[in-house]
Amino acid sequence: MRKRTLDIILIAGVLLAAALLWLWLRPVEAGGSVLVIQDGQEIARYALHEDRTVTIGEADYNVLEIQNGQAAVTDANCGDHTCVRTGAVSRAGESIICLPHRLEIRIIGGADSSVDIVAQ
Numbered sequence: 001m002r003k004r005t006l007d008i009i010l011i012a013g014v015l016l017a018a019a020l021l022w023l024w025l026r027p028v029e030a031g032g033s034v035l036v037i038q039d040g041q042e043i044a045r046y047a048l049h050e051d052r053t054v055t056i057g058e059a060d061y062n063v064l065e066i067q068n069g070q071a072a073v074t075d076a077n078c079g080d081h082t083c084v085r086t087g088a089v090s091r092a093g094e095s096i097i098c099l100p101h102r103l104e105i106r107i108i109g110g111a112d113s114s115v116d117i118v119a120q
């Protein structure tokens, strides 16, 4: 009887670990947002699930493209183009940084993400 209980706890633990890993690895769902931070201040926020292309700045510009739940800087006139080479980001906590323009594009999870998990 005691061994059976231990088995159940072990199986539950493995399933929980697998579920957590799955939640951690999957892309941010509809509630995710793209934060645009310049000089440490949030200047814009866009929904990650709405496709759009925006140009941030004028003389110093970065083109932010949000498509299929991913955000990427597709063009910029900064010196190093690190932001463009970073490619697309889609998971909460990931970011694209453009040092010359003191710009950060950061993905954050949606406020309703906990509701989403309960609904699974």
Ligand SMILES: [Zn+2]
Binding pocket: 076, 078, 079, 080, 081, 082, 083, 084, 097, 098, 099, 100, 101
């Ligand atoms: Zn850049």
